[in-house]
Amino acid sequence: MAITPGSDVWYISYGSNMNQERFRYYIEGGTPPGSTKLHQGSIDQTPIRESRPVIMPGGIFFGDHKSLNWNAAVSFYDPNLPGEMPAVAHRVTQKQFSDLTLQEMDRVPEREPDLDMGRLLRDGHLKVADGWYGEVRVVGHIDGIPAVTFTGPSDASSVRGRPPGLAYLKMLATGLQNNFAWSPERAARYLANRPGAKGTWKARPLAKMLRANAGGAGNPKNHKSHRNHKASGYDTRPRSRHTRVESGASTRATPEAAPGLAALRRGMGPVSRRPAQTRVTPSAGKARVSRGIPPHTRIPARASGTRQGVSAERERGL
Template structure:
């Protein structure tokens, strides 16, 4: 008999949702600064329980074309070398489910079935770009989950992110990890999709977005 789903999970973000003002639009509804789309918000709009800086084995790359940001999106591939800087939010299972649904431009709800990802570490719910769930570990008794594409970094053409999107990551990394502009640029510049398109100096010069 399967055990009951966890009441709380950590949502590990590696892209624009590292920036807290961006994530609040997924929780409460609204339009993030610099974006071209409004979000409905979660069924449960209560604030996240905790926020922690985190890193996990693997890497971030940029591919496909975002109609919201007009550039490449961030994806996580656990098979890439190195460690990916993330920001983890302690949320309810329902909130994690609704964030994932909104990433796929769908209506929030119902709750995702987390049985397979918690048992095996991975579950491809569909072919969409953010429909593959990953279990990255556990923190303080709660599973750490994220979502990414079903393909690997090697299987997709890279696409550089826009300045507005990259600025969201800059703001999120500064908030989460307390890094300087040059430390952030040094992390982002070598990532596939950013490399050969954005220089360290250009990234360091990006202004952090302003809270809505």
């Protein structure tokens, strides 16, 4: 069976879909603010169950594909790049992820067969097409549920790269600011140093542009969705706690390993800026606490060929 009814996956978004309000258009349909592209939406209109910030091994690069929607390059995921990648995990149904992948390739879900999710979850990867976002991968597990994403057919070392446009960088920065509570300066340092952007974009000028954009067109809080976002329980407040997904055997995160996530879901106030870090190690599966960096849950992934994540002390640009 291509789709298992009632089964969920975590969709790992690392580009414009880190912006939760924008991602909703892939589920509900419509044209996002600032875009000219009409999204068909998913056949399965189940509300998104949850979204949470995550850390992935590897990083993004801006490929040699030019997006007609953004009129410039967009991001792709390479698990073998050094460092770690901030992303957002959206818990959706298998059908919703299948429809999302088809829409990213400019296909209409009603006219296309579903992705073979059974094969994807069994083999860990699925080639849907030769080009744009045609490589679908299982990249880990979160709370025992598969985490999946899609990327291009090439890695960062095998493409020439093309710089992204300002509008796309603003959208990515909005996702980083809303989910990780990053400042415009931190988001600019991260984005300007990614392969494809480096050499064209400089961190300081980009930070000024992002700061000027704060509260402007790139911020989803300033737009009303065509549906009431409160009705679906969507929380777009800035966050600083996140889940870490990395290479190794699958481990289920324990409640004590992610103390801030439950608090955020209950609508409590902002967490402290630099509380203790929490990690779940692949071997023992027990929490290990160290001081001085934001907390996250370390959750091993099943994807092959993925380099081990590095410690937060060694991250570059995060």
